[in-house]
Amino acid sequence: MSAQLFVVATPIGHLDDMTFRAVQVLKSVDLIAAEDTRQSAQLMKHYQIDTPLTACHDHNESSVIQQLIEKLKQGQDIALVSDAGTPLISDPGFKLVRAAQENNIRVIPIPGACAAIAALSSVGLPSDHFRFEGFLAAKASQRLQQLEQLQQQPHTMIFYEAPHRILACLKDMCQVFGEDRRVGLAREITKTFETIKQMTLGELYQFVSNDPHQQKGEIVLVVAGLTQPVAVTDDALDQLLGRLRQDLSVKAAAQLAADLLGVKKKIAYQRALELDQNSPDQAED
Known part of the structure; x- marks a missing residue:
């Protein structure tokens, strides 16, 4: 029966x-x-x-x-x-x-x-391999410990987070993963005030900090895994920045060079400024 x-x-x-x-x-x-x-x-x-x-x-x-x-x-x-x-x-x-x-x-x-899969499918981060981590610990010390254990994780990670902890969580992620790590925010999925964004952790922290509405509702964070840096020569970076600066601002050229070569945006930006100082014919921003 x-x-x-x-x-x-x-x-x-x-x-x-x-x-x-x-x-x-x-x-x-x-x-x-x-x-x-x-x-x-x-x-x-x-x-x-x-x-x-x-x-x-x-x-x-x-x-x-x-x-x-x-x-x-x-x-x-x-x-x-x-x-x-x-x-x-x-x-x-x-x-x-x-x-x-x-x-x-x-x-x-x-x-x-399923909120986790809906978020993964819409934020534009790698989805061929991913880990569902659910909710992180409520206590900051335990949360930091969990994040540190995931810092070297190469696969995309999916987290649920409570609205009253979202800022603290993002701050801890910035500290452990670095502000340049890509992250997707999927908030209030399928509801009236749905938010789907992808940016760096540092940018997302500022975005959520500046908009109290983003600190409400059901929240999913999709964090990119750690990508192994590719060895990039100074000449390769200089050549690419030199070409990009013919058409783009320092900031835009640095961002694109960082994305293409896998270097940190700060490094690309600083090098672009140095090249500009040594190139009087470079267009003004």
Whole structure:
């Protein structure tokens, strides 16, 4: 009589991101295990789903697992949902899914929205290899320690961050990863005030500091991995800067040279200034 446990993704903001299959499954199961029954009830009302809800969250998951497993063994289909997005991705549900697998109960994923993947797909950083790190520690000392362990990580890293900690987090990332490391900000994904940006960590810290609206809502940070520096000769840098300065300002030429050769922008900028001082015919900025 063993039934099925459906792991159902729900919208992370825009209600139209609910899939047809997800609605069908939630209507057909016998019970929905929800992280927050009050919040899930609003989604169910929107889609006219009257399936009973039961709570399954961080604080009670261990105590309700056996009850849910018994219902599954008795032939009752159950759907697992979190407040938003895909369950288990920085959300409860792992213990229930593990228990279902251990009891040979079929677990069926119903794919849909996931903030981490949505952010990765939209900020324009390498996505062939990536690590999902979830939330960093709330305490600064522990957060710095975690970041230091990731400083040499070559793959793109995805973090969730609480709005009240975003500035402190970015400041720590600047300290550990360096202000020139590329980062993507995906805030309030699919919602009215969505923000999708890519820049350096230093630039993002200033952007968020100067705009209190960017310090609110659901935030995903996508940080580029450490790229191994390529040996660049002084002559190669000088030649490229000399050519770029024929058409671009010092700042623009330095930025483009840094991107093309993989050198630090500060180094390229300083060298461009030195070359300008030695070249009286160079165009004024």
